[in-house]
Amino acid sequence: MSLMSFGCCTRFKMTPEELEQRYKSQEIDKLIEKDKQVLKRQVKLLLLGAGESGKSTFLKQMRIIHGIKFEQDLIREYQQIIYQNVVRGMKVLVDARDKLAIPWGDTSNVAVGLELLHFNNNQIIDVNRFTQFVPMLKKLWSDNGIRRAYERRREFQLSDSVEFFLNNIERISRSDYMPTNKDILHCRKATKGITEFVIPINTVPFLFVDVGGQRSQRQKWFSCFDSVTSILFLVSSSEFDQVLLEDRKTNRLEESRDIFDTIINNRIFSSVSIILFMNKYDLLVRKVANPETDIRWYFPQFTGNSHSIKDVQSFILAIFTGVKRDPKKQLYHHFTTAVDTENIKVVFNSVKDTILNRNLETLMLQ
Numbered sequence: 424m425s426l427m428s429f430g431c432c433t434r435f436k437m438t439p440e441e442l443e444q445r446y447k448s449q450e451i452d453k454l455i456e457k458d459k460q461v462l463k464r465q466v467k468l469l470l471l472g473a474g475e476s477g478k479s480t481f482l483k484q485m486r487i488i489h490g491i492k493f494e495q496d497l498i499r500e501y502q503q504i505i506y507q508n509v510v511r512g513m514k515v516l517v518d519a520r521d522k523l524a525i526p527w528g529d530t531s532n533v534a535v536g537l538e539l540l541h542f543n544n545n546q547i548i549d550v551n552r553f554t555q556f557v558p559m560l561k562k563l564w565s566d567n568g569i570r571r572a573y574e575r576r577r578e579f580q581l582s583d584s585v586e587f588f589l590n591n592i593e594r595i596s597r598s599d600y601m602p603t604n605k606d607i608l609h610c611r612k613a614t615k616g617i618t619e620f621v622i623p624i625n626t627v628p629f630l631f632v633d634v635g636g637q638r639s640q641r642q643k644w645f646s647c648f649d650s651v652t653s654i655l656f657l658v659s660s661s662e663f664d665q666v667l668l669e670d671r672k673t674n675r676l677e678e679s680r681d682i683f684d685t686i687i688n689n690r691i692f693s694s695v696s697i698i699l700f701m702n703k704y705d706l707l708v709r710k711v712a713n714p715e716t717d718i719r720w721y722f723p724q725f726t727g728n729s730h731s732i733k734d735v736q737s738f739i740l741a742i743f744t745g746v747k748r749d750p751k752k753q754l755y756h757h758f759t760t761a762v763d764t765e766n767i768k769v770v771f772n773s774v775k776d777t778i779l780n781r782n783l784e785t786l787m788l789q
């Protein structure tokens with residue numbers, strides 16, 4: 424015990440127990456104060472957007488870019504989801520071929536297709552089970568009828584990553600297969616509820632909040648609207664010709680615009696910077712180049728050249744910027760490909776400065 428505290432003890436006649444108690448509570452106060460400081464400096468980023476716009480993929484990129492490895496258990500979990508993504512995806516294609524009355528390319532695939540349809544989606548697929556599926560998957564993926572159904576995928580609900588996995592089936596089906604970062608980025612699992620992840624960036628803790636995007640999940644959004652620094656709003660910009668999974672009739676781009684409308688014009692976010700990520704740019708480029716489709720069929724008000732990526736980009740962007748009611752409210756935007764690490768690295772670097780500046784401004788005001 425130091426002399427100082429000894430003197431203090433005699434002056435106030437504190438027992439050693441009381442002294443210890445006081446010491447402890449001072450330590451706790453210090454910890455609380457430290458927590459407060461961290462919380463004050465913390466940057467809270469909300470990832471919002473419709474289902475399948477790329478929110479969770481963006482968060483995976485944040486881990487990859489900032490060197491936070493996926494744990495072994497998590498990689499194993501992703502591996503099983505990847506197997507499921509492929510098998511379920513092919514089932515959807517087999518079913519769609521039938522419903523769209525597209526003839527089989529090879530009639531010997533009738534039985535193969537039927538066998539796959541019998542697979543119960545809730546079953547877990549491990550390496551051994553997946554190995555049994557592989558010859559069927561390969562055979563079906565090379566069938567003309569399945570390919571034609573794939574070309575017409577806008578007419579039914581198929582996850583965007585199915586093609587990537589089917590094209591990599593050789594690699595994925597090896598017995599020693601381990602998902603790469605790229606595989607993990609393509610792996611699709613719908614988010615339920617709210618996931619938070621903290622990453623220290625330039626010594627500032629960045630708290631990323633990822634939410635489920637589908638209609639049933641959106642009531643939960645309000646619970647994380649407190650002390651937000653910035654909102655990263657993701658749009659799947661390639662979805663102009665697709666309808667919602669939830670009701671199979673609403674245009675996906677229009678649904679996304681309506682959600683954005685409620686966020687950007689919300690008074691709770693009047694001092695929150697909003698950054699629009701016009702995502703799935705890679706798929707948009709492919710779709711616009713495809714002579715079989717035309718944005719005017721879905722958006723007759725489009726007046727540009729429907730196969731010019733620049734024209735389509737500015738039209739889609741205007742759909743979103745057009746809903747903003749406050750002319751003074753800043754709105755930043757980027758066209759992004761969330762599965763492309765190099766692209767997200769560049770985009771996040773520029774976004775980060777905006778966010779940190781904004782954070783500094785609010786800190787000064789406090």
Ligand SMILES: Nc1nc2c(ncn2[C@@H]2O[C@H](COP(=O)(O)OP(=O)(O)O)[C@@H](O)[C@H]2O)c(=O)[nH]1
Nearest residue numbers: 475476477478479480584608609611703760761
């Ligand atoms: N090709 C491509 N696929 C993407 C892109 N962004 C996300 N995806 C895929 O789209 C699917 C849905 O993404 P996810 O992040 O789960 O969307 P969330 O519902 O908003 O969290 C996943 O299979 C992703 O791999 C992109 O920019 N390009």
Ligand SMILES: [Mg+2]
Nearest residue numbers: 478479613614
């Ligand atoms: Mg998600």
